[in-house]
Amino acid sequence: MMQLFSWQGLLALLLGGLYGSFFGAIPGLTATLAVALFVPIAFFLDPMLALPAIIAISSVAIFAGDVGGAVARIPGTPASAAYLEELHRLSRKQSPLYSLGISAMGSAVGGIIGTLLLILSATGIAALARQFSSFEYFWIALLGLTAGIFASSGSPLKGFVSLLLGLLMSTVGIDPTLGHPRFHFDNANLLSGLNYIVAMIGLFGFSEVLEHLYRHQDPQAEAKTDQKRASHLFFVKPLLLILKQKWIVIRSSLTGVLVGFLPGAGADIGAWVACSLQKLRPNQQKDDDIVLAGTSSNNAAVASAWIPALSLGLPGDTVTAIVLGVFMMKGIKPGPMLFDQQPGLVAALYLTFIIANVLLLPFYGYLTARLAALLVRIPFRILLSIIAGLCVVGAFAINNNPFDVWVMVAMGGMAFLLRRGGFPLAQVVLGMVLGPIMEQNFMMSAIKSSWDLMSFFERPLAIVFMLLTLAIGVVGVVVRSRYLSAQK
Amino acid sequence: MNWMHTHRDFLSAGLLVLLAAGLWMYSGSFPQLEAGYPGPALFPRLIALGLGLSGLLLGIQSLRSRQASAATAEPAAPAGPWPWLRMAGGIGGVVLFPYLHEWLGFVPALFVVCLAVALLMRVRLWAAGLTALGAAAVIYVLFTQLLSVPL
Numbered sequence: 060m061m062q063l064f065s066w067q068g069l070l071a072l073l074l075g076g077l078y079g080s081f082f083g084a085i086p087g088l089t090a091t092l093a094v095a096l097f098v099p100i101a102f103f104l105d106p107m108l109a110l111p112a113i114i115a116i117s118s119v120a121i122f123a124g125d126v127g128g129a130v131a132r133i134p135g136t137p138a139s140a141a142y143l144e145e146l147h148r149l150s151r152k153q154s155p156l157y158s159l160g161i162s163a164m165g166s167a168v169g170g171i172i173g174t175l176l177l178i179l180s181a182t183g184i185a186a187l188a189r190q191f192s193s194f195e196y197f198w199i200a201l202l203g204l205t206a207g208i209f210a211s212s213g214s215p216l217k218g219f220v221s222l223l224l225g226l227l228m229s230t231v232g233i234d235p236t237l238g239h240p241r242f243h244f245d246n247a248n249l250l251s252g253l254n255y256i257v258a259m260i261g262l263f264g265f266s267e268v269l270e271h272l273y274r275h276q277d278p279q280a281e282a283k284t285d286q287k288r289a290s291h292l293f294f295v296k297p298l299l300l301i302l303k304q305k306w307i308v309i310r311s312s313l314t315g316v317l318v319g320f321l322p323g324a325g326a327d328i329g330a331w332v333a334c335s336l337q338k339l340r341p342n343q344q345k346d347d348d349i350v351l352a353g354t355s356s357n358n359a360a361v362a363s364a365w366i367p368a369l370s371l372g373l374p375g376d377t378v379t380a381i382v383l384g385v386f387m388m389k390g391i392k393p394g395p396m397l398f399d400q401q402p403g404l405v406a407a408l409y410l411t412f413i414i415a416n417v418l419l420l421p422f423y424g425y426l427t428a429r430l431a432a433l434l435v436r437i438p439f440r441i442l443l444s445i446i447a448g449l450c451v452v453g454a455f456a457i458n459n460n461p462f463d464v465w466v467m468v469a470m471g472g473m474a475f476l477l478r479r480g481g482f483p484l485a486q487v488v489l490g491m492v493l494g495p496i497m498e499q500n501f502m503m504s505a506i507k508s509s510w511d512l513m514s515f516f517e518r519p520l521a522i523v524f525m526l527l528t529l530a531i532g533v534v535g536v537v538v539r540s541r542y543l544s545a546q547k
Numbered sequence: 548m549n550w551m552h553t554h555r556d557f558l559s560a561g562l563l564v565l566l567a568a569g570l571w572m573y574s575g576s577f578p579q580l581e582a583g584y585p586g587p588a589l590f591p592r593l594i595a596l597g598l599g600l601s602g603l604l605l606g607i608q609s610l611r612s613r614q615a616s617a618a619t620a621e622p623a624a625p626a627g628p629w630p631w632l633r634m635a636g637g638i639g640g641v642v643l644f645p646y647l648h649e650w651l652g653f654v655p656a657l658f659v660v661c662l663a664v665a666l667l668m669r670v671r672l673w674a675a676g677l678t679a680l681g682a683a684a685v686i687y688v689l690f691t692q693l694l695s696v697p698l
Binding site for chain 1: 555559563574577578580584589590591594597598602605608631633637638640641642644645648660661662665668669682683689690
């Protein structure tokens with residue numbers, strides 16, 4: 060805990076925030092990519108430094124995703140796309156400092172609400188999780204996968220296909236229950252399975268390089284310069300708006316928390332849902348309010364995505380999916396026992412969320428708003444070569460194995476084709492993370508009950524999760540059908 | 548390319564069905580448990596079933612509403628000549644990295660990869676060279692000196 064307040068800890072937070080603001084602000088770079096590229100560095104850091112740095116990166120990157128949207132109408136992160144038009148219009152009509160002020164202050168308030176709920180509920184969920192057996196874990200994994208299908212903004216069928224591809228990749232290597240090697244094609248490198256982090260770097264990082272090589276477009280922007288009364292526009296006006304529209308902030312933050320809590324959803328979906336709800340309300344079409352709704356929900360979701368990650372070991376979004384990989388690298392087992400075995404680490408994580416939202420967001424928000432114009436003017440094609448270098452080194456450095464570089468390239472190629480076909484990528488990651496959990500717990504449960512499949516429906520908690528899975532499936536299908544028919 | 552855009556769901560459907568069939572057949576070589584219970588093939592076969600059914604559904608959907616699907620989510624079109632060649636160049640540079648690393652050493656190999664990507668993005672030679680040199684040097688110092696990672 061004290062390590063967080065050491066000079067190394069504070070430096071990790073400050074550099075993490077700076078790195079996150081850079082990644083979020085550059086169009087094409089995402090919070091997930093920032094965290095994925097940070098993993099090779101996190102691998103060699105103390106967990107007390109690495110995990111707070113990741114929180115700072117993701118919290119600031121989600122906010123900074125609005126910078127590109129405000130000045131150039133290019134969303135820095137998928138979460139920013141939910142209120143892109145309103146944010147950009149507000150920047151043009153008033154000032155980028157004002158629109159980014161709403162974004163930073165709304166993110167900070169939403170993040171604090173999300174953190175408070177994380178602190179209050181994670182221990183309770185962990186206590187409940189102590190009663191879980193392999194049956195419950197199987198249903199929770201299935202619940203996460205079902206929620207993941209509807210978590211993308213596109214076609215649920217394509218989300219399902221991406222999920223299945225992720226599940227397929229998770230079956231490469233030695234079977235986790237029976238020990239039989241699968242899909243190794245006589246290559247010893249594949250016996251230990253596909254490296255999760257290498258796959259992530261390829262899926263998100265290298266596919267971005269390929270996408271830009273293919274499209275050959277260099278996003279450029281001209282920022283509106285408004286340096287007069289900067290602090291008034293950035294801090295005072297947005298805070299007055301938040302006080303005036305406190306119910307929008309509270310409602311959207313709670314929406315973000317509820318969506319972010321679902322395994323597989325996260326900040327992107329949280330922002331989309333909150334903005335959709337705000338737009339559905341009669342006489343609530345003001346740009347300020349919609350930006351406030353979206354931005355407060357996405358950072359609330361950033362915090363709440365950690366609730367299932369910490370208490371159940373299930374990722375709430377792609378960032379926490381990577382974080383779970385970092386936990387495993389460090390020999391830390393997330394789940395109910397984490398709160399007993401690593402209380403210092405859990406407290407440090409909570410505190411980091413508070414620091415990130417109270418101090419880092421306004422600080423870096425102000426800096427990035429002032430520097431927004433400069434930042435998005437850096438030629439992306441120059442940055443792209445650096446990203447390519449980081450992808451190569453990131454994949455290679457984990458095991459110093461050239462094979463990992465080729466796996467990374469293959470993943471990048473696959474992700475490029477999936478993007479071209481309109482298939483989401485987050486679901487691939489979700490499948491890779493939840494696949495082994497689901498398979499192992501299914502096989503364990505089936506073998507210990509002598510393949511009596513009715514045993515999956517006998518325990519009360521298992522039935523609750525089964526009903527939740529069913530409910531998410533039914534509600535997802537109904538809501539999506541209505542949405543699609545409304546679009547027609 | 549336009550044909551591929553308008554038929555991309557149909558193409559995806561075909562690929563998915565092929566993948567599912569291959570997966571189903573390959574999984575048949577995995578052993579079964581005693582008393583005939585499914586073994587390591589169970590999950591791969593369930594995935595194959597899901598992929599096959601999804602492929603069929605996607606194919607039917609694309610045949611029913613080909614125009615609508617092309618209009619709703621057409622990916623960004625490439626600018627400039629030879630988009631696939633640029634991509635192949637980028638992939639080739641990265642695929643060759645392990646060999647270059649063995650032959651030239653880490654910093655020169657990374658320099659070549661960064662330079663190749665920058666040149667493929669039509670960055671001027673001097674700027675590409677400077678960027679690649681800076682990136683290779685910074686990444687090397689970051690990993691080997693600051694983080695003590697052997698490369």
